[in-house]
Amino acid sequence: MKKRLFTPGPTPIPESVMLTMAEPIIHHRNPEFVEILTSVNQNLKYLFQTKNEVLTLTSSGTGAMEATVANLLSAGDKAIFVNLGKFGERWGEIMKAYGVEPVEIKVEWGTAPSPELILDALQKNPGVKAVFITHSETSTGVFTNIKEIAAAVHEKYDIAVVVDGITSVGAHEMRFDEWGLDVIVTGSQKGLMVPPGLAFAALSDRAKKMLETSKFPKYYFSFKKALKAHAGNDTPFTPAITLIIGLEKALRMIKEETVESIWLKHKVLSQAVRSGCEAIGLKLFGSPASHAVTAVNIPEGVEYSKFNKILKQKYGITTAGGQEHLKGKIFRVSHLGYYDEVDIVGVVAALEWTLHDLNFKFEPGSGVTAVQQTFAKFAEETAGVVK
Amino acid sequence: MKKRLFTPGPTPIPESVMLTMAEPIIHHRNPEFVEILTSVNQNLKYLFQTKNEVLTLTSSGTGAMEATVANLLSAGDKAIFVNLGKFGERWGEIMKAYGVEPVEIKVEWGTAPSPELILDALQKNPGVKAVFITHSETSTGVFTNIKEIAAAVHEKYDIAVVVDGITSVGAHEMRFDEWGLDVIVTGSQKGLMVPPGLAFAALSDRAKKMLETSKFPKYYFSFKKALKAHAGNDTPFTPAITLIIGLEKALRMIKEETVESIWLKHKVLSQAVRSGCEAIGLKLFGSPASHAVTAVNIPEGVEYSKFNKILKQKYGITTAGGQEHLKGKIFRVSHLGYYDEVDIVGVVAALEWTLHDLNFKFEPGSGVTAVQQTFAKFAEETAGVVK
Secondary structure (H helix, E strand, O other), X not given: OXXXXXXXXXXXXXXXXXXXXXXXXXXXXXXXXXXXXXXXHHHHHHHHOOXXXXXXXXXXXXXXXXXXXXXXXOOOOEEEEXXXXXXXXXXXXXXXXXXXXXXXXXXXXXXXXXXXXXXXXXXXXXXXXXXXXXXXXXXXXXXXXXHHHHHHHHHHOOOEEEEEOOOOEOOEOOOOOOOOOOEEEEEOOOOOOOOOOEEEEEEOHHHHHHHOOOOOOOOOOOHHHHHHHHOOOOOOOXXXXXXXXXXXXXXXXXXHXXXXXXXXXXXXXXXXXXXXXXXXXXXXOOOOEOOOEEXXXXXXXXXXXXXXXXXXXXXXXXXXXXXXXXXXXXXXXXOOOOOOHHHHHHXXXXXXXXXXXXXXXXXXXXXXXXXXXXXHHOOOOOOOOOO | OOOEEOOOOOOOOOHHHHHHHOOOOOOOOOHHHHHHHHHHHHHHHHXXXXXXXXXXXXXXXXXXXXXXXXXXXXXXXXXXXXEOOHHHXXXXXXXXXXXXXXXXXEOOEOEOOOHHXXXXXXXXXXXXXXXXXXXXXXXXXXXXXXXXXXXXXXXXOOOEEEEEOOOOEOOEOXXXXXXXXXXXXXXXOOOOOOOOOEEEXXXXXXXXXXXXXXXXXXXXXXXXXXXXXHOOXXXXXXXXXHHHHHHHHHHHHHHHHOHHHHHHHHHXXXXXXXXXXXXXXXXXXXXXXXXXXXXXXXXXXXXXXXXXXXXXXXXXXXXXXXXXXXXXXXXXXXXXXXXXXHHHHHHHHHHHHHHHHOOOOOOOOHHHHHHHHHHHHOOOOOOXXXX
8 A cells, every 4th residue: 555644744755865865875074975064054044044054953853942942041041932732832841951930821722822922921021031932833733923923022122032943944934034033943854855863943143142141051952063063064963964965955956946935835735635624524623724734623423543543544644643632632634845736635535535434424525626626726826836 | 986985984884774764754653663663672772782771862972972971960970081082082071061070081092091090080089970981982993991991890889880882882792781881872873884863872770870860951862751752662752763764674684693793793804904904014003902993093104185085086985084183193994884804805905005006115915915814814703704
């Protein structure tokens, strides 16, 4: 059976990227690799829409989240984080592990914070050094308007706005410099279409200034060491060479397609999945919707474990379930990275077949028809893009 | 031109391992991956000769070194490290970054510490919590007898013996439980024949007890989180999936060959390289010799940069140069991991051609003849092993 992955990380890897990584390994101090890393560094700046350095770490995305806390803050510092799902919550967990005083803004999982909510917390908690937010909350499929939040915060406060962009970079419009973001982190196994093992962090000048005062112990995750090496297109420690070689190819694909096209593609694919699910009679979970992952409520009378088993074992499709208290209540379909229209028609068709097998009542074909209609609606805008 | 890597990390990857990693990616929560991780966990125990867990981290080897300091110690603790080269020195750098009080034993680069030296430092510095040593010092090609040191330390002190085994695991005899080691760390791109991006740490019961009292902040590198996940053949964060899939295959190759055979193979290949170099008239650097990497003095009248250029550009062989004050003074030939007799004959032949091109005086053929003689000397012992 053909197996297809619709999970928000790992995401599918282009075949050409996989094969590049299977070539004989080269040494990371060889001129050949330095050239690859130079290209990676340049194209990461393009992807992140920044003139500043984008650091590449060998770790998962969480490593880059921790590195941000460890490099910008010190014990006893106060920082805001928004608990809007499992990954927003993680900022708080890292802060607690480090002895940062966390100011938690808890919103219902499935919703996103408004700029006003952040400003209110800032007003009530003087002395906050940074605000930690989540661009695309993977656990709930919810999008946060980081552009508005960064603008609102920076209008009144000279503090850092730190963004978890792990499932947003490459999916959602993100203009690091123009929007005045201070840090955004992501991982390789997401919109970057590479296997897991690399993490990235872009730093603003404000963030770089904060490195000077941070007192937390760090060595492997030191941004200062990484910046110093970056200046020579080098890394302070042996990097995950093969993954960087794959990344170089993936970033060139992104550059060729242009980020604007890729952002639009994710918007269209996301709307197609949502329209398909709604046409079948499924209720979407959470709003506003992330363009990277769609969270859908498991309908009344359908047991998640059976649904998931049929979808995976009979139709070869792996999606993600709910996490924490959402376990068994939602499923999540990813359309982040290397996906196109055909994939989306396919996954919605498989959802139809699975729900039909489970005696869920709906009009067969309604899902895929809605998907087609969405593509038709965007046809002019996406000419030559989504296809 | 065929290119051949003789560097102590990255080391060559078996073709079958590379191709396995190029297969379509699978999700790390899929039963298929859990099975792979279960096999990895079991075979790592075999490789490390321990009944305890061997943790797998997504980072370079330095990440595992830092994790060991961060998980076992607290600020103000006293610890001994041996500065016998660039990597021994790194233990001290990490300690300083963490505010551990380092007791430095500096030995001349190219030599190894004796048990007496360590005992002497312990006697002079009461209250030391751990001794950090280096099994195979990659920068100088020197071997430290960790078995004797661990025995000597533990005879008198109930403290941790922590070993950098980055270029020794899979090359040198190492019996974690039997020798009473407390932590040994390594990286994937060394004896394990996998690309860089994974690091490993084995922990004794004594080390695990120390996790309870350590006060350093940590999250991504938390051994407690890793141990908890390990119990379910899981990882706390998305691991470098493709590298673990490659590792599973590489570990099965090691298991099939047996660790004893692999240790013997590295000993023989190492002696062959050394005998070949000496027969050409080169002087070996450092002693006792690591079986993973051979350090050789650049002879009088030969310029390292020219030597390296010819070796690499004319004969396709990449070796490593000297580091820090040894830059330009030595070169290092690695025979760690996926090498056999033919590789060794080849690299010594290329050394002969390069030195001949540089007008170095020696008997042509003397190097490869000595290599052959070494293999002949071990023929009985290695029957079916080195070939």
